[in-house]
Amino acid sequence: MTTEKFLTRRSVIHSLGAGAMLATFGCAPATRALKPDYYRACSRKPWVAPHISMDAVIRVIVGHRPYRASGFRVERELFDDKIVIHNYGHGGGGLSLGWGSSALAVREAADLVPGEVAVVGSGIMGLCTARLLQDAGWSVTIYTRDVYRHTTSNVAAGEWGPFSTHDDSKVDAAFLSRLDWAARVSHHAYTNLTGTKYGIRWMETYDLYEAPLGEPVHGSFDDLFTYTGDLVPGEHPFGQRYARRMVTMQIDPGTLLRQLTADFQLAGGRFVIHSFADRAEVLALRENVIFNCTGLGAAALFDDPDLLPAKGQLVYLPPDPGIDYMTFGGGDGGDYGFLHMFPRRDVVVLGGIFKLGDNSRNVEAHETERIVQEHSKLFQSFG
Numbered sequence: 001m002t003t004e005k006f007l008t009r010r011s012v013i014h015s016l017g018a019g020a021m022l023a024t025f026g027c028a029p030a031t032r033a034l035k036p037d038y039y040r041a042c043s044r045k046p047w048v049a050p051h052i053s054m055d056a057v058i059r060v061i062v063g064h065r066p067y068r069a070s071g072f073r074v075e076r077e078l079f080d081d082k083i084v085i086h087n088y089g090h091g092g093g094g095l096s097l098g099w100g101s102s103a104l105a106v107r108e109a110a111d112l113v114p115g116e117v118a119v120v121g122s123g124i125m126g127l128c129t130a131r132l133l134q135d136a137g138w139s140v141t142i143y144t145r146d147v148y149r150h151t152t153s154n155v156a157a158g159e160w161g162p163f164s165t166h167d168d169s170k171v172d173a174a175f176l177s178r179l180d181w182a183a184r185v186s187h188h189a190y191t192n193l194t195g196t197k198y199g200i201r202w203m204e205t206y207d208l209y210e211a212p213l214g215e216p217v218h219g220s221f222d223d224l225f226t227y228t229g230d231l232v233p234g235e236h237p238f239g240q241r242y243a244r245r246m247v248t249m250q251i252d253p254g255t256l257l258r259q260l261t262a263d264f265q266l267a268g269g270r271f272v273i274h275s276f277a278d279r280a281e282v283l284a285l286r287e288n289v290i291f292n293c294t295g296l297g298a299a300a301l302f303d304d305p306d307l308l309p310a311k312g313q314l315v316y317l318p319p320d321p322g323i324d325y326m327t328f329g330g331g332d333g334g335d336y337g338f339l340h341m342f343p344r345r346d347v348v349v350l351g352g353i354f355k356l357g358d359n360s361r362n363v364e365a366h367e368t369e370r371i372v373q374e375h376s377k378l379f380q381s382f383g
């Protein structure tokens, strides 16, 4: 099975939405017919290459995206006197969708009188859901096996990009419309949180391709990616022929989750550390309204055969404040996803794995070497 249908960032080619191409860097809005002169006039400071070698690797981590081919599950379910509202299964886009998907979930409780409520899970979905419930007047207890530091959410690489969330052939228009709504709400929420406190910043991003692209590739999300044009061979130093330049947000998951945890506690929220063995145990909670934000844990707790792990492996290099852009693409990722490089404040992150159905937790040394080598190739032409 290839990842082609999961990695919509690369596979979806749609027409450009109105207002998609905002002017940045003081230049006129980009168009597809731009001449190389545009970029010279719009030149940026020189790109700095990350220092990439096996010797520089400081850590390698593994995480599992909670992937559902049929898309995330936000739905209200009744079990006798208990109302369970599910909010899980966001694949490779959960960090990005946190606020929006949680807003969909909280809307499922709009007809209920706010009172005591349980949220199970304290990853991005649990924390965003809990904060939105508090804002709506609920008194929230988070029950969780792991605090934020040990969640999948804390493993996320950190691009704002609601991608790799579903299989296009398995979803309907209603799901796509909810995904679009959730993405826009989330995007809006994150733009209000930019700055060091929540670990969110705007950053230039390059999608790298061998063949020229006629259209932007983010489907209905194109207008959320400030698109600033395409660089042709000779106009950039990357080890692929074409580079599509845009601007999006970079999220440092550790900072964000820590701050959301603090916000939750400041607003009176409380944590109970508990690992639920099965659904019956969840339903035995004293609260009558329960939000299920257990990510991959929902597969066992609520018997969801559609929910599968998609293994990822990230390579950490020492931080380099000189690198002020992210890259996607390059390498021979084959079935396992394309390369990505994110310069966070604490580390430079290299990734390039999406192994659907792989639940193994071990670091794969050959994948670390592949990710390092392919990234080295991508940056070897820098001066």
Ligand SMILES: Cc1cc2nc3c(=O)[nH]c(=O)nc-3n(C[C@H](O)[C@H](O)[C@H](O)COP(=O)(O)OP(=O)(O)OC[C@H]3O[C@@H](n4cnc5c(N)ncnc54)[C@H](O)[C@@H]3O)c2cc1C
Pocket: 062, 063, 064, 065, 066, 087, 088, 089, 090, 091, 092, 093, 094, 095, 096, 097, 120, 121, 122, 123, 124, 125, 126, 143, 144, 145, 146, 147, 148, 151, 152, 153, 154, 155, 156, 157, 158, 159, 160, 161, 162, 274, 275, 276, 277, 293, 294, 295, 296, 297, 298, 301, 311, 312, 313, 314, 351
């Ligand atoms: C390598 C990698 C890179 C990624 N990069 C990005 C990215 O750049 N951008 C992006 O948007 N997304 C990215 N993602 C995806 C994102 O991390 C996930 O979609 C998101 O974190 C899912 O959040 P969640 O809150 O649903 O689940 P989790 O973070 O897994 O949280 C689940 C919570 O439920 C609790 N729980 C589970 N089972 C039980 C149980 N039985 N009893 C009690 N508690 C339980 C856990 O302890 C945890 O607190 C990436 C993921 C990986 C693995």
